[in-house]
Amino acid sequence: METLTATDKYVDLFEQKRNEISNGDPQFVKEMREEAIASFRQSGFPIRKEERYKYTHLEPVFDGELTFDFNPRDIQFDDNELFRCDVPMLNSNVLTVLNGFFHHPEEAALTELDNGIIYGSLKEAIHRHPGLVEKYLGKIAQTADEPFVALNTAFSQDGVFLYVPKGVQMDKPIQIIHLLLSDKNLMVQHRNLFILEKNATAQVIVCDHTLSQHMFLTNSVTEAYTGENADLDLLRLQNEHNNSCQVTNTWISQDRDSRCQHGTITLHGGIVRNNLRISMEGEGAETNALGLFLTDKMQHVDNYTVIEHNLPRCTSNQYYKGVLDDISTGVFNGKIHVHPDAQKTEAFQTNNNILLTDTARMHTKPRLEIYADDVKCSHGATVGQLDEEALFYLQSRGIPKDESRLMLMDAFTWDVISKIKQSALQDRINDLVGKRLRGELSRCNNCAMHCNE
Amino acid sequence: MLEIKDLKVNIEDKEILKGINLSVKPGEVHAIMGPNGSGKSTLASALAGRDYFDITHGKIIYEGKDLLELSPEDRAREGIFLGFQYPVEIPGVSMVNFLRTAINSMRKYRNQDPLPAGDFLKLMREKKQVVEIDSDLTNRSVNEGFSGGEKKKNEIFQMALLEPKLAILDETDSGLDIDALRIVSNGVNKLRSPENATIIITHYQRLLDYIVPDFVHVLYKGRIVKSGDKSLAKELEEHGYEWIKQEVDAEM
Numbered sequence: 001m002e003t004l005t006a007t008d009k010y011v012d013l014f015e016q017k018r019n020e021i022s023n024g025d026p027q028f029v030k031e032m033r034e035e036a037i038a039s040f041r042q043s044g045f046p047i048r049k050e051e052r053y054k055y056t057h058l059e060p061v062f063d064g065e066l067t068f069d070f071n072p073r074d075i076q077f078d079d080n081e082l083f084r085c086d087v088p089m090l091n092s093n094v095l096t097v098l099n100g101f102f103h104h105p106e107e108a109a110l111t112e113l114d115n116g117i118i119y120g121s122l123k124e125a126i127h128r129h130p131g132l133v134e135k136y137l138g139k140i141a142q143t144a145d146e147p148f149v150a151l152n153t154a155f156s157q158d159g160v161f162l163y164v165p166k167g168v169q170m171d172k173p174i175q176i177i178h179l180l181l182s183d184k185n186l187m188v189q190h191r192n193l194f195i196l197e198k199n200a201t202a203q204v205i206v207c208d209h210t211l212s213q214h215m216f217l218t219n220s221v222t223e224a225y226t227g228e229n230a231d232l233d234l235l236r237l238q239n240e241h242n243n244s245c246q247v248t249n250t251w252i253s254q255d256r257d258s259r260c261q262h263g264t265i266t267l268h269g270g271i272v273r274n275n276l277r278i279s280m281e282g283e284g285a286e287t288n289a290l291g292l293f294l295t296d297k298m299q300h301v302d303n304y305t306v307i308e309h310n311l312p313r314c315t316s317n318q319y320y321k322g323v324l325d326d327i328s329t330g331v332f333n334g335k336i337h338v339h340p341d342a343q344k345t346e347a348f349q350t351n352n353n354i355l356l357t358d359t360a361r362m363h364t365k366p367r368l369e370i371y372a373d374d375v376k377c378s379h380g381a382t383v384g385q386l387d388e389e390a391l392f393y394l395q396s397r398g399i400p401k402d403e404s405r406l407m408l409m410d411a412f413t414w415d416v417i418s419k420i421k422q423s424a425l426q427d428r429i430n431d432l433v434g435k436r437l438r439g440e441l442s443r444c445n446n447c448a449m450h451c452n453e
Numbered sequence: 454m455l456e457i458k459d460l461k462v463n464i465e466d467k468e469i470l471k472g473i474n475l476s477v478k479p480g481e482v483h484a485i486m487g488p489n490g491s492g493k494s495t496l497a498s499a500l501a502g503r504d505y506f507d508i509t510h511g512k513i514i515y516e517g518k519d520l521l522e523l524s525p526e527d528r529a530r531e532g533i534f535l536g537f538q539y540p541v542e543i544p545g546v547s548m549v550n551f552l553r554t555a556i557n558s559m560r561k562y563r564n565q566d567p568l569p570a571g572d573f574l575k576l577m578r579e580k581k582q583v584v585e586i587d588s589d590l591t592n593r594s595v596n597e598g599f600s601g602g603e604k605k606k607n608e609i610f611q612m613a614l615l616e617p618k619l620a621i622l623d624e625t626d627s628g629l630d631i632d633a634l635r636i637v638s639n640g641v642n643k644l645r646s647p648e649n650a651t652i653i654i655t656h657y658q659r660l661l662d663y664i665v666p667d668f669v670h671v672l673y674k675g676r677i678v679k680s681g682d683k684s685l686a687k688e689l690e691e692h693g694y695e696w697i698k699q700e701v702d703a704e705m
């Protein structure tokens with residue numbers, strides 16, 4: 001008998017659980033799932049040779065021993081008591097997603113404000129506002145040749161929905177906390193959808209955490225649409241334990257003159273693959289993509305970005321940095337794609353990395369595909385050690401070597417952190433990164449379970 | 454205070470210092486002069502503890518201790534200060550944070566409590582005057598975007614804050630205009646005391662009009678080939694290094 005591939009297993013799982021997964025879905029969602037599973041069946045998991053996934057072979061992880069929840073589990077826990085997120089946003093709306101399902105023991109699944117803002121459970125939004133959701137869901141993230149997006153589209157049942165109507169400025173940030181808590185190895189696929197109409201602004205902070213020691217595999221999709229002259233600030237803080245694997249797929253579509261700032265800060269996590277794809281669908285759009293990762297032990301963090309410059313006068317800036325210790329590995333693969341119509345594009349990309357040991361490895365690859373002639377593009381990548389001369393300068397003033405190294409690492413990371421717009425958040429992230437570099441930040445810091453003790 | 458005995462240094466198998474002997478006592482000012490490439494900066498680095506080269510022979514005794522056994526930070530904490538020929542720019546490390554960390558790690562070494570913020574700021578203001586720094590260098594990153602003159606002033610400013618026993622100033626004068634030269638040397642003179650010693654490394658005699666040395670040494674091809682008093686500097690000013698080079702090269 002032929003052995004089943006991981007792809008076959010997921011297709012099979014979908015066939016078996018189709019009714020449970022799509023229970024209550026409107027027709028358009030059902031159809032989306034069918035198309036997605038067909039796409040997934042066709043592409044399968046990326047093979048080892050595939051360029052996009054050259055350094056991150058995910059199939060074995062997806063083929064591991066995992067359980068799946070197709071209904072929210074009835075887990076009783078008090079958010080406040082069990083868990084305090086490391087990024088307490090004063091005055092933010094905190095939304096919790098537990099094992100992929102919107103968690104709302106007390107409050108409503110969907111909050112609808114007088115000014116038209118809607119936020120809460122995506123599942124609930126699909127039911128209450130099918131017309132609105134249908135316009136965007138699955139329209140930004142592609143499933144063809146994107147097996148992880150396809151898999152998520154077929155399976156995902158819930159996540160966070162945010163809608164900011166035309167001209168409305170959100171005064172409070174939304175903080176989404178993705179929590180993983182299970183007594184078995186668990187795979188989770190949640191989905192977020194953020195819609196900002198013309199002239200709308202919003203700030204979203206996403207925090208990914210694990211609350212128990214089991215192996216977690218997350219394959220998430222976030223779709224965001226920024227309308228004309230809208231402004232989205234989206235920051236993701238990844239702090240899962242090192243026995244977890246996380247694949248994020250973030251697809252952002254930017255309309256004319258919109259601005260987007262996207263940040264990915266990776267503090268912990270065993271295998272992390274972040275696919276970020278920003279598509280300029282209107283003239284004059286601007287995007288800043290920040291990335292910072294700190295790895296040690298056997299961690300592996302792979303940031304894969306694609307910026308699609310489809311139309312004229314758009315600007316993109318990417319700043320990615322990594323600090324790698326022990327035998328950890330990192331990847332940065334950044335593509336800037338300037339289409340023939342995209343004249344007066346300004347696209348800029350840097351990726352700088354510090355290896356703290358001889359055994360840490362970093363693979364960095366900028367990819368520029370430029371088909372317009374009147375453009376300004378630049379990119380630069382470095383992989384190096386801490387500046388010996390600077391280190392000696394600090395030591396020569398009486399500062400111990402370890403502390404000197406930390407000062408240089410703080411300076412290195414500050415370069416990215418300083419670009420986070422909100423100063424309160426900037427300080428908090430700086431503090432967390434500092435702690436991480438000093439080895440003082442444990443994933444368990446703020447968890448009452450103290451699994452390690 | 455400082456005793457350098459037959460010090461030999463290799464950089465990548467090439468002998469750069471070929472047996473240096475030098476003795477410095479408290480209160481003294483020594484000038485080390487010599488053409489470019491003689492090994493002056495290498496000597497300064499060996500004293501401060503840089504390790505991109507190999508010390509193949511010799512000893513450095515500082516206040517009775519084997520200096521070569523000490524880490525760069527401990528040398529600093531024992532009172533050695535190097536004013537760098539090319540102060541490095543350190544983006545992202547603010548001057549304030551840097552100086553505060555430096556002062557407090559010195560204090561810790563002496564079992565003193567960290568300096569309270571208010572006292573630290575007062576000290577900074579006071580010492581800034583020594584080198585007539587009026588701009589707010591302190592909020593900028595270490596040496597980043599500083600002009601040549603600002604970098605050199607910044608070295609003396611740090612020296613004023615850290616109050617070393619033995620200061621080694623490596624071409625602190627190079628690239629300075631007359632005004633900056635006066636300010637820098639005034640700063641150095643103010644910090645002189647009978648307990649402290651200074652080694653001034655310079656290419657030109659100019660600086661020695663402002664900071665009068667007790668001894669002048671000429672370093673050439675990794676050796677001290679001539680020592681004398683300040684009149685030796687005058688002689689070099691008038692006749693250049695050629696006559697020394699010829700003398701030495703003839704002997705070899």
Ligand SMILES: Nc1ncnc2c1ncn2[C@@H]1O[C@H](COP(=O)(O)OP(=O)(O)O)[C@@H](O)[C@H]1O
Pocket residue numbers: 464465469487488489490491492493494495496505
């Ligand atoms: N990092 C280095 N690597 C290789 N050679 C060096 C290095 N630093 C200095 N040297 C060599 O050592 C010699 C002495 O240099 P240095 O001490 O800087 O001289 P000075 O300060 O007198 O001009 C020169 O020949 C120089 O090329």
Ligand SMILES: [Mg+2]
Pocket residue numbers: 493494495538623624
């Ligand atoms: Mg020199």
